[in-house]
Amino acid sequence: MIRLGKHLIIRHKKKECVKSCSARLVALVVRYSGNMSDLRDVIIVGSGPAGYTAAIYLGRAGFKPLVIAGALTPGGQLVNTTEVENFPGFPDGVMGPELMDNMQRQAEKFGAEIVWDDVVSVSNNDVTGVKTVSVDQGDVFETHALIIATGSEYRKLDIPGEAEYSGKGVSYCATCDGFFFRDKPIIVVGGGDSAFTEADFLSRFGSSVTLIHRRSEFRASQILVERAQQNPKITIVTDSVVEEILGDDNGAQSVNIRNVITGETSTIAANGIFVAIGHSPATAFIDGIVQRDAGGYIQVDGASTRTSTAGIFAAGDCVDSIYRQAISAAAWAAGPPSMPSLPPAVTLPITVIPYKNLKTSGRAAYSVTTHSSRLAKLTVVNRICRPSADTKKLRNTILRQWA
DSSP states (O other): OEEETTEEEEEOSOHHHHHHTTTSBOOEEEEOOSOOOOEESEEEEOOSHHHHHHHHHHHHTTOOEEEEOOSSSTTGGGGGOSEEOSSTTOTTOEEHHHHHHHHHHHHHHTTOEEEOOOEEEEEEOTTTOOEEEEETTSOEEEESOEEEOOOEEEOOOOOTTTTTTBTTTEESOHHHHGGGGTTSEEEEEOOSHHHHHHHHHHTTTSSEEEEEOSSSSOOSOHHHHHHHHTOTTEEEEOSEEEEEEEEETTEEEEEEEEETTTOOEEEEEOSEEEEOSOEEEOOGGGBTTBOBOTTSOBOOSTTSOBOSSTTEEEOGGGTOSSOOOHHHHHHHHHOGGGSOOOOSSEEEEEEEOBGGGOSSTTEEEEEEEEOGGGOOOOEEEEEEOOTTOOHHHHHHHHHHHOO
């Protein structure tokens, strides 16, 4: 047996048969139970609740998912949170990093392989259906089923001083940087759950916390709003936006804000400026491969996880622009109607090569893509498909002969 690219050349033992079929399309039906290709069962990009949930369900279904978790921020947004109060099963709450560590261990328990690297590009072969995933360290992986669960990334203010003082007072993660602003004035920008959660957390460190929101109403849960209103260290400023961050060589020192109703401007002292104005889907790397909406969210078929490209699925915050909750991301990834339906052994198309095009006498060839984890060695089954045999018939023949 010789392998040429994705074609298997199999020596035919019956010379008389080969001779009689020299002008025909010749295909041998084989059993294979070895590593015929480097194709992965399924690749999951992302290691948040959606990514790990998909890995758990696929692992329990008998597949061996490869999870590309990311190099710098594995675990998704929850690793940067403190106590998660609304995830079912934890009446006393659970720390975000602890929850994600548990999900990781559960995925590995069911056979998931995890790679700590970042995806830099994805390509799709429309003919073979093979998806090629390249990562930052140079490794390349291939699969027929790809799940995008990359979640979202911090949205920025895009105002003067933000980039200049990033890491010098400007932060997007309270749990990461809150400690550095002990007994110093802090500002939190935003009006959602993240902003109020961070304000409450930062009140443990800062001398004061001022939450600034551009509207008079909040998107945050009522319980979080009430908690902030009752916290003596938190001041809430509404109908206002931050227009500039000011500072010196020692870092950020204050912010200029403007009331959007009256137009009045003022300056508030702040050494820590925490931006919590939402997230943007982390989907730039998949642009042109699947359809995205104007906001960058991957478009799926109805309530399923199917994208516009066959064999590519998406779940979690890279799809969900409404709820953006850990539990909804996990539920989305677990949805059985749209999980990848992977082939048991052989995936079409199977390309049969005319015998007359083969330069080596006594051999027949065809192209076949397989599930590497289910295969072992090649065994010839005495069956020849004549030119009249269509692809479907050939596929059925192979599947019938597969043990």
